[in-house]
Amino acid sequence: MICLTEEQKMIQEMVRRLAxxxxxxxxxxIDEKDEFPxxxxxxxxxxxxxxxVLPEEYGGVNANTTTLCMVIEEISKVSPACAIMVFTTQSxxxxxxxxxxxxxxxxxxxxxxxxxxxxxFVLTEPNAGSDAASIQTKAVLDGDSYVFNGTKTFIxxxxxxxxxxxxxxxxPGERAKGISAFIVEKGTPGFSFGKKEKKMGLRGSPTAxxxxxxxxxxxxxxxxxxxxxxxxxxxxxxxxxIWGAASLSLGIAEGALExxxxxxxxxxxxxxxxxxxxxIQFMFADMAMLTESAKSLIYRTxxxxxxxxxxxxxxxxxxxxxxxxxxxxxKVTTDAVQILGGYGYTKDYPVERMMRDAKGVQIFxxxxxxxxxxxxxxxxxxx
Amino acid sequence: MNFGFTEEQNILRKSVKDFMEKECPPEYVxxxxxxxxxxxxxxxxxxxxxxxxxPIPEEYGGSGLGPVDLVIMGEEMSRFSFEIAAGFGVSIFCGxxxxxxxxxxxxxxxxxxxxxxxIxxxIGITEPNAGSDAAALTTSAVLDGDSWVINGQxTFQTAADAKNxxxxxxxxxxxxxxxxxxxxxxxxxxxxxxxxIRRIKTLGRKMLHTSEIFFEDVRVPRENLVGELNGGWKMxxxxxxxxxxxxxxxxxxxxxxxVNLALEHAKQRVQFGRPIGTFQAIGHMLADMQTxxxxxxxxxxxxxxxxxxxxxxxxxxxxxxxxxxxxxxRLSNQxxxxxxxxxxxxxxxxxxxxxxxxxxxxxAGSSQMQRTVIARQMGLRVE
Numbered sequence: 001m002i003c004l005t006e007e008q009k010m011i012q013e014m015v016r017r018l019a020x021x022x023x024x025x026x027x028x029x030i031d032e033k034d035e036f037p038x039x040x041x042x043x044x045x046x047x048x049x050x051x052x053v054l055p056e057e058y059g060g061v062n063a064n065t066t067t068l069c070m071v072i073e074e075i076s077k078v079s080p081a082c083a084i085m086v087f088t089t090q091s092x093x094x095x096x097x098x099x100x101x102x103x104x105x106x107x108x109x110x111x112x113x114x115x116x117x118x119x120x121f122v123l124t125e126p127n128a129g130s131d132a133a134s135i136q137t138k139a140v141l142d143g144d145s146y147v148f149n150g151t152k153t154f155i156x157x158x159x160x161x162x163x164x165x166x167x168x169x170x171x172p173g174e175r176a177k178g179i180s181a182f183i184v185e186k187g188t189p190g191f192s193f194g195k196k197e198k199k200m201g202l203r204g205s206p207t208a209x210x211x212x213x214x215x216x217x218x219x220x221x222x223x224x225x226x227x228x229x230x231x232x233x234x235x236x237x238x239x240x241x242i243w244g245a246a247s248l249s250l251g252i253a254e255g256a257l258e259x260x261x262x263x264x265x266x267x268x269x270x271x272x273x274x275x276x277x278x279x280i281q282f283m284f285a286d287m288a289m290l291t292e293s294a295k296s297l298i299y300r301t302x303x304x305x306x307x308x309x310x311x312x313x314x315x316x317x318x319x320x321x322x323x324x325x326x327x328x329x330x331k332v333t334t335d336a337v338q339i340l341g342g343y344g345y346t347k348d349y350p351v352e353r354m355m356r357d358a359k360g361v362q363i364f365x366x367x368x369x370x371x372x373x374x375x376x377x378x379x380x381x382x383x
Numbered sequence: 384m385n386f387g388f389t390e391e392q393n394i395l396r397k398s399v400k401d402f403m404e405k406e407c408p409p410e411y412v413x414x415x416x417x418x419x420x421x422x423x424x425x426x427x428x429x430x431x432x433x434x435x436x437x438p439i440p441e442e443y444g445g446s447g448l449g450p451v452d453l454v455i456m457g458e459e460m461s462r463f464s465f466e467i468a469a470g471f472g473v474s475i476f477c478g479x480x481x482x483x484x485x486x487x488x489x490x491x492x493x494x495x496x497x498x499x500x501x502i503x504x505x506i507g508i509t510e511p512n513a514g515s516d517a518a519a520l521t522t523s524a525v526l527d528g529d530s531w532v533i534n535g536q537x538t539f540q541t542a543a544d545a546k547n548x549x550x551x552x553x554x555x556x557x558x559x560x561x562x563x564x565x566x567x568x569x570x571x572x573x574x575x576x577x578x579x580i581r582r583i584k585t586l587g588r589k590m591l592h593t594s595e596i597f598f599e600d601v602r603v604p605r606e607n608l609v610g611e612l613n614g615g616w617k618m619x620x621x622x623x624x625x626x627x628x629x630x631x632x633x634x635x636x637x638x639x640x641x642v643n644l645a646l647e648h649a650k651q652r653v654q655f656g657r658p659i660g661t662f663q664a665i666g667h668m669l670a671d672m673q674t675x676x677x678x679x680x681x682x683x684x685x686x687x688x689x690x691x692x693x694x695x696x697x698x699x700x701x702x703x704x705x706x707x708x709x710x711x712x713r714l715s716n717q718x719x720x721x722x723x724x725x726x727x728x729x730x731x732x733x734x735x736x737x738x739x740x741x742x743x744x745x746x747a748g749s750s751q752m753q754r755t756v757i758a759r760q761m762g763l764r765v766e
Binding site: 330348352 | 514515519538583584655656665712734742745750
């Protein structure tokens with residue numbers, strides 16, 4: 001079904017091994033301590049996973065959408081929290097690659113590749129969640145720089161990242177028409193971090209508050225034109241969900257299904273393995289159908305994107321994949337907990353963590369309600 | 384048809400509500416959960432009002448209230464905290480079992496202490512290899528002179544590690560008969576030498592705790608045997624209808640509270656220039672949620688009424704358990720979706736509903752076991 005190139009197969013094999021050997025043994029601890037896993041970040045860096053999207057001359061592999069989906073899927077089978085750092089970092093590089101100027105690429109690419117820096121994608125504000133066009137953080141041009149003021153919240157990979165792609169209000173227009181995108185570096189005076197969210201799941205992947213108080217950002221860091229940030233967000237940002245939330249939850253579902261299968265074969269009740277009861281068998285059949293459907297949807301969509309099909313065709317496909325896969329992962333992980341029973345509810349087994357993580361992905365990267373808005377608008381037009 | 388309650392029942396409902404509003408505000412619940420503390424103090428206050436004896440027959444110091452009253456109590460307490468309502472039932476149903484099957488001395492000794500909150504009672508059935516298949520338990524008790532010598536292991540024991548707790552322990556006392564016929568109930572104080580309790584880390588149930596218990600040559604007096612030797616299986620099943628009925632009542636108050644939380648959020652949270660509850664997708668989701676809570680409530684009330692009339696109601700109680708627990712878990716997931724990132728944050732109560740509800744489709748008879756009971760009551764010889 002999924003036609004991978006030789007290179008993609010090699011990457012898949014490498015990531016699978018890395019996930020199994022290096023990430024899986026740390027997954028429970030990362031969740032328990034809710035601390036960012038710098039050791040894993042280093043390992044990902046050493047193995048090129050933080051620079052996948054960069055051109056080869058900068059140490060990347062020029063990764064296309066399918067490659068990114070595959071990498072995120074493999075890591076998420078064992079730890080979506082770890083996969084997220086790859087996701088947000090590649091998001092910024094990807095936007096720069098597609099929407100940045102040659103000057104910006106020359107300026108930033110070497111810095112990404114030399115030190116394996118982490119990056120974050122910054123949109124949400126306290127009063128602008130699903131309604132992203134209502135953001136209020138302001139950037140005002142003053143001489144050679146823009147002056148930033150405002151607060152961003154629920155920022156994934158915040159604080160640990162060195163580079164931030166930030167959407168702010170510059171005008172001239174209202175709502176979606178007055179938004180611009182900038183790359184802002186950590187350490188910029190006036191740019192600081194507020195509280196770190198305590199979350200139910202996706203722990204170890206920090207969610208931070210970003211505060212701007214007269215922070216000056218050079219005007220050369222504007223990505224695209226002033227007032228065209230919404231285009232950057234939709235044209236590049238919306239499509240990244242396919243290798244973001246969608247592939248993350250596909251990995252979660254596959255990880256949970258595999259674990260529950262192993263358990264059900266071993267666990268004996270009423271004198272036989274519980275896998276021999278039809279109620280359990282049918283649960284597995286349903287879990288597998290959901291997971292495989294999600295996988296087909298994701299890789300069909302990624303192939304469409306890689307073939308260069310028009311944005312209007314692929315955008316709703318991406319939303320369908322995000323919504324369907326995260327809902328599928330929620331169901332599959334919940335069923336996995338049910339199959340493991342009391343054991344599934346304990347911290348000694350991974351499925352309760354997978355379930356908590358799955359819930360987060362139904363919310364993050366555009367809630368499933370917003371995905372339905374995108375899908376229905378594509379079907380019906382704007383009414 | 385009469386859907387009303389008696390005047391006394393209305394007064395009971397109001398007094399539970401008034402008490403909980405005053406003594407068990409949300410901050411208190413959050414604090415206990417955060418500290419993972421058993422609600423000794425609150426139960427002490429309830430004991431002063433005589434509540435720990437409400438369903439206990441008058442001759443043992445209780446008030447002899449019936450199933451409908453119990454359901455009212457469970458529903459109203461659980462509006463404030465699922466765990467506090469659930470923990471309330473743990474001791475009481477063990478006490479009722481002793482009243483049904485124990486000796487006069489046992490009743491006179493344990494019951495008044497339990498009513499006064501001086502001791503607690505917990506139930507000990509589940510073992511690593513005896514979950515849904517409870518009769519497969521292997522923890523053994525052998526008579527040696529005037530004492531029972533107990534060896535073995537229990538797991539997933541709710542509230543077993545509370546202070547001054549007596550474990551109503553189900554043990555194997557005859558290995559040479561069919562598995563249901565060699566089980567007995569023995570009372571074992573949790574501080575008896577040889578009893579080792581180890582806390583299991585779980586996703587929820589943070590106040591009551593879930594533990595493993597190891598028994599190594601634990602000696603208790605011969606007279607701690609409850610009722611007939613090898614008559615334990617009957618005791619384990621007796622009173623199950625009432626106990627399960629009470630358990631169901633704690634789902635409906637909790638479910639109502641979480642729907643109220645989501646509803647409040649949907650009214651307050653403004654996105655796209657209006658409260659999100661005015662969007663049809665959210666408004667209809669809430670309509671479905673409230674319908675489910677009412678359906679669950681009516682299933683519980685029907686079963687309580689039947690029990691009160693002395694009608695057999697195992698099927699109806701099992702339906703209420705199956706539907707109510709599945710609904711609570713499903714609703715907490717939807718409630719979190721409505722609250723978005725806030726719902727996923729540990730600062731809000733929604734995540735507690737999500738965590739607490741997850742085990743309820745497993746504990747007190749998993750959904751799979753309820754379906755088996757219902758199907759058998761429908762005349763199907765389901766294995």
